[in-house]
Amino acid sequence: xxxxxxxxCGRTHRSFRTLARCLWPRAVWVTGNGPYATTARHRVLTVxxxxxxxxxxxxxxxxxxxxxxxxCPCTGQGHELIRLLDPAxxxxxx
Numbered sequence: 785x786x787x788x789x790x791x792x793c794g795r796t797h798r799s800f801r802t803l804a805r806c807l808w809p810r811a812v813w814v815t816g817n818g819p820y821a822t823t824a825r826h827r828v829l830t831v832x833x834x835x836x837x838x839x840x841x842x843x844x845x846x847x848x849x850x851x852x853x854x855x856c857p858c859t860g861q862g863h864e865l866i867r868l869l870d871p872a873x874x875x876x877x878x
Contacts, residue, residue, distance in 0.1 A: 813831070814833065819868050820866070844865050
């Protein structure tokens with residue numbers, strides 16, 4: 785699983801949703817909140833945040849098996865599971 789530790793604005797974000805908006809400014813939507821993101825990147829980028837790894841894995845299985853829903857012809861390509869680590873959390877853990 786990828787872990788995103790750095791972003792380029794230099795600010796400390798108050799929530800994972802604002803961090804996700806910073807990481808993926810071109811996402812058509814960011815929903816949920818939590819340190820695990822599932823992304824689908826096809827015609828557009830969508831990001832869904834989850835509070836636990838288990839919830840994120842379950843969501844990824846759904847989008848992998850359903851082809852994102854709608855008329856998306858994908859077979860799991862373009863879907864990722866990413867752990868978000870905010871710099872403020874890294875400092876607190878140190």
